[in-house]
Amino acid sequence: MKERIKAIREMNPSNEIITAEGWVRTKRDGKNVCFLEINDGSCLKGLQAVIDKSTFTDNNLLDQITTGAAIKAMGKIVESQGGEQGVELSVTALELVGPCPQDYPLQKKRHTVEFLREKAHLRPRTNLFGAVTRVRNTMAYAIHSFFQENGFVYVNTPLITASDCEGAGEMFQVTTLDLENPPRTKDGKIDYTKDFFGKMAKLTVSGQLNGETYAMAMKNIYTFGPTFRAENSNTARHLAEFWMVEPEMAFCDLYGDMEVAESFLKYIFKAVLDKNAEDMAFFDNFVEKGVISTLEHVINSPFEHMTYTDAIKLLEKENSRFDFPVHWGSDIQSEHERYLTEVIAQRPVIVTDYPKEIKAFYMKMNEDGKTVRGMDVLAPRLGEIIGGSEREYRLDVLLERMKELGLKEEDYWWYLELRKFGSAPHAGFGLGFERAVQYVTGVANIRDVIPYPRYVKNADF
Numbered sequence: 001m002k003e004r005i006k007a008i009r010e011m012n013p014s015n016e017i018i019t020a021e022g023w024v025r026t027k028r029d030g031k032n033v034c035f036l037e038i039n040d041g042s043c044l045k046g047l048q049a050v051i052d053k054s055t056f057t058d059n060n061l062l063d064q065i066t067t068g069a070a071i072k073a074m075g076k077i078v079e080s081q082g083g084e085q086g087v088e089l090s091v092t093a094l095e096l097v098g099p100c101p102q103d104y105p106l107q108k109k110r111h112t113v114e115f116l117r118e119k120a121h122l123r124p125r126t127n128l129f130g131a132v133t134r135v136r137n138t139m140a141y142a143i144h145s146f147f148q149e150n151g152f153v154y155v156n157t158p159l160i161t162a163s164d165c166e167g168a169g170e171m172f173q174v175t176t177l178d179l180e181n182p183p184r185t186k187d188g189k190i191d192y193t194k195d196f197f198g199k200m201a202k203l204t205v206s207g208q209l210n211g212e213t214y215a216m217a218m219k220n221i222y223t224f225g226p227t228f229r230a231e232n233s234n235t236a237r238h239l240a241e242f243w244m245v246e247p248e249m250a251f252c253d254l255y256g257d258m259e260v261a262e263s264f265l266k267y268i269f270k271a272v273l274d275k276n277a278e279d280m281a282f283f284d285n286f287v288e289k290g291v292i293s294t295l296e297h298v299i300n301s302p303f304e305h306m307t308y309t310d311a312i313k314l315l316e317k318e319n320s321r322f323d324f325p326v327h328w329g330s331d332i333q334s335e336h337e338r339y340l341t342e343v344i345a346q347r348p349v350i351v352t353d354y355p356k357e358i359k360a361f362y363m364k365m366n367e368d369g370k371t372v373r374g375m376d377v378l379a380p381r382l383g384e385i386i387g388g389s390e391r392e393y394r395l396d397v398l399l400e401r402m403k404e405l406g407l408k409e410e411d412y413w414w415y416l417e418l419r420k421f422g423s424a425p426h427a428g429f430g431l432g433f434e435r436a437v438q439y440v441t442g443v444a445n446i447r448d449v450i451p452y453p454r455y456v457k458n459a460d461f
């Protein structure tokens with residue numbers, strides 16, 4: 001019988017011989033007994049394998065079984081002598097599957113996250129990255145469950161696109177042209193008609209515009225995939241490649257949008273508390289004290305709501321404490337987000353109705369002509385975790401807004417046709433998946449919640 005270590009640790013003592021496969025995390029070699037901790041990623045704590053040297057005499061083999069080695073251990077499950085763990089494996093036979101020489105970088109001492117980023121191919125073998133990987137997995141699964149249980153259809157939107165959804169110009173170009181010697185038009189510009197797609201193409205910053213088209217047929221849809229931003233932001237919460245979840249709902253306004261966002265976040269947080277108790281205890285002890293009770297508090301209390309205008313009024317009173325003092329019209333930056341969530345509300349805050357100048361072209365205009373039906377969900381410690389809005393579904397208003405911003409109608413012709421053929425109010429949002437994982441685990445840097453982070457000056461591995 002072959003079982004994962006999580007299941008073995010839950011077995012009762014018996015005379016049956018079982019096999020445990022995995023990597024040696026630690027080895028404690030005494031005169032009479034040798035203890036190995038074997039981990040296979042199925043849970044945080046490994047299986048303790050005990051080798052009685054009076055009966056197991058292949059010392060040569062035992063010497064080669066070092067930290068990091070891949071092994072198989074056969075034996076019986078017995079009551080643990082140490083008392084700390086329930087059961088352990090009393091080894092009768094060992095097999096060295098893949099030896100691990102002494103220059104293995106993950107020796108027993110604790111390593112810094114900076115050091116581990118340089119060893120991104122090995123870091124999933126540490127407690128921290130094993131726990132992050134399992135929690136990330138639970139969250140991805142919960143995201144699908146939430147939407148599937150609520151009748152949303154999963155739609156895959158393209159990664160290569162010709163439209164800039166957010167209008168921020170932070171896109172990576174995709175080309176097969178020879179950069180040393182690109183084809184040129186008569187007036188000396190690069191001739192993109194000769195490029196692979198016959199026009200300039202980019203990596204998408206968001207699946208929203210394509211998602212909207214499907215919402216106008218399927219009513220409720222969601223996307224969940226990679227997005228790319230060539231933002232030159234070297235911060236603990238920005239990546240150049242990150243995963244985004246984007247639901248889009250037809251016949252829905254901003255209130256409906258906020259309701260879904262709140263119950264969605266609570267659902268995925270709860271899934272982690274239910275399924276990853278051991279990992280969460282680890283984060284609470286070693287990464288962010290109180291992270292479990294914070295999540296419980298978030299799940300059990302309603303989010304705070306305020307308009308941008310009210311948020312600015314509150315923040316202006318505290319301008320002396322900020323690096324960037326605010327006034328009506330300014331962007332709400334990370335220090336302000338933290339003040340609103342940590343000091344004022346002490347829970348997540350949804351800020352709505354932002355000045356049109358600081359939001360994207362597609363947000364529905366309010367009657368004041370100055371603000372738009374956008375909403376950001378801000379979380380304590382982290383700041384913005386969700387950005388969303390009710391969309392401008394009125395063709396004339398949308399055209400007017402695009403003109404103001406200098407967006408070309410012909411680039412968005414298909415998006416505009418949605419407003420012509422059976423337009424309906426609709427709304428949606430985007431959750432930054434890595435930011436959500438950061439929030440749940442308390443891991444301070446976004447580079448440590450994705451297997452292979454891509455950011456300014458880094459695309460290693």
Ligand code: 4AD
Nearest residue numbers: 206208238239242246385386387388428429430432
């Ligand atoms: O607020 P953003 O830019 O919104 C959109 O892209 C909309 N089209 C979403 C929609 O309405 N369908 O991005 C959404 C979220 C942010 O709140 C943040 O959590 C995350 O994506 N995000 C990033 N995460 C990591 N690295 C970056 N560079 C990010 N930029 C945005």
Ligand code: MG
Nearest residue numbers: 376384386387
């Ligand atoms: Mg945003």
